[in-house]
Amino acid sequence: MQFITTHTRTDFDALASVVACTFLYPGAVGVLPSMVNPEVKHFLAIHQNILRIIPRKGFDLDDVTSLIVVDANNWNRLDTMGPLAEREDLEVICWDHHMEGVTIDSCETHREEVGAAVTLLLEKMQERDTPISPMHATLFLLGIYSDTGCLRYPCVTSRDAAMVSYLIENGADLNVVSAYLDDSMDDAHTQLFGRILEESEIVNVGTVSVGICALTINSGLTSLSSLLNKFREFRGVDAAFGIFQSDSQKCMVIGRGKPRFIDIGHIMRSLGGGGHPGAGSAIIRNVSPAEAARQVQSLIDTACNDATEVRTVMSDPARFIVAADATMAQASEKFSASNISGLMICEETTLLGGLSPVDCAKAEKSGRSTVPVKGYARRNISKLAPTTCCREAVLLMTDAREGVLAVVEGDELIGVVTQTDLLLQVYDF
Incomplete structure (x- = not known):
């Protein structure tokens, strides 16, 4: 048989x-x-x-x-x-x-x-x-x-x-x-969560609080990132790192945090893994959990204090500018010709607002393609100072309908930050 x-x-x-x-x-x-x-x-x-x-x-x-x-x-x-x-x-x-x-x-x-x-x-x-x-x-x-x-x-x-x-x-x-596959905890996860709370260490880098736990666990345990999120919320820390070893040859490192204060992805890429400012993971081979924790801790200071400014990554605004008296039809042609996701409406060098392809489509549908774009300008767009850090730009990009962020000095547009600009800060190409 x-x-x-x-x-x-x-x-x-x-x-x-x-x-x-x-x-x-x-x-x-x-x-x-x-x-x-x-x-x-x-x-x-x-x-x-x-x-x-x-x-x-x-x-x-x-x-x-x-x-x-x-x-x-x-x-x-x-x-x-x-x-x-x-x-x-x-x-x-x-x-x-x-x-x-x-x-x-x-x-x-x-x-x-x-x-x-x-x-x-x-x-x-x-x-x-x-x-x-x-x-x-x-x-x-x-x-x-x-x-x-x-x-x-x-x-x-x-x-x-x-x-x-x-x-x-x-x-x-x-x-x-x-x-x-929900995030509810069985007995094994409850016991592990208790160990995380008991055996973790809280370190402070300036005003940023970071929780670190390094544990040997049973193989087969899943939902570790969910436990780490629960730990971060329970302890009220800005970031949390879990180092879990279920195999003698490697440690899994998981990080979760607030991008405004720390760049998790920067740490994980330094460890050979990947991620973005708020979350990431990596596998470190042939080290103990304690040694892996020391490696993570040595990188935290740089990640907390990495304030790369948007002026070092921003794009030239010329390709993204449309004059305030241009028509919606002309703006639509610029979208098609330039293959961009958003336009900045300017009167000379003064920024009035933003425009998206959706706005142009609405104007065409309502027969208003000859109307000046300044009538459609969305004036409450996100504006960045040149010294704003890239981590904050990542957060603002989430709500940017135009897909680009305006970099201004006073009311003058001096640059734009695109999704591609930020991707180059998140991933190693």
Whole structure:
């Protein structure tokens, strides 16, 4: 008999991988460990009967001739499988994405560094053109999203993203996925949150308060960024960094903060990761949590005091200026010719307001294309002084309908800050 199993405290990636194997190995029996995560238990309450899996309890190992292990690489993580580990005649097949700590010696191994183990199985199913129902596609999407933080974690690969697209094309229900992947905390997360509160350190850089916690945690815990956000809100700090080690070879660093006071993305890029001023993450290899925390702390001072001014990144305003007496039709032509998202309406060098393509479309629809643009000027646009820091410009850009920000001295327009200008501050190109 051939059967499929996975690690105890089964999460959605493990469950999805077991079910995917029942497609790839017809006739194999999916055996579910006795201990599963609470959200998985809730899912199984209405889905188990149609997933072709049975509980581990009462299953006899004597008739097993072939074992398929998914999302696990260590005998200790399996549910009372010790007797099988000692059998030399047992065929073992592994599908896994954990690269370190392997103790299962398999005769056929599919182990690659992707965000979710089910991604590997889905690629094979897609290759074989295996038909799947929307319900199965939903479970498989839960598997990918739960292990990759909805494609936000640094472990994500393009292969995971490609499988998400494949599953949505096959009818995966995002409403169901959202219902099971909420931010509620189970016992394991509650205990971890307590440790974060107890073992964290608060440091102050000038007027900026930063919380740092460095912990070794159990593998398989997800929603770490949500816990970090809760910690930041609970402690009332301006920024929080969590250093979590579940693998002896690497630490995951997650940062959340207020962009007005600290640039999280700057720190994460310095650590080899990525992000933007308010959030980011990175993976540091071959260091302890304490050493990773020291690296983060050494970078905080620079990130808090990095006040790159917009005058160093702003663009020449000439391309974005339209004269106050120009017509809306002429402004529309300038939008088309220049491929820009917003215009600044000026009377000589004095800034009157902003104009967007939507304004031009409204004027054309109402037959007012010959009206001067100053009649459509939105006067309460965001204005920056040349000394305004880029972090504050990022915040203001969120509400800039024109997609550009005006840099002024007095009432004179001396430059504009575009989204591209700010992107060059957020990402390394």
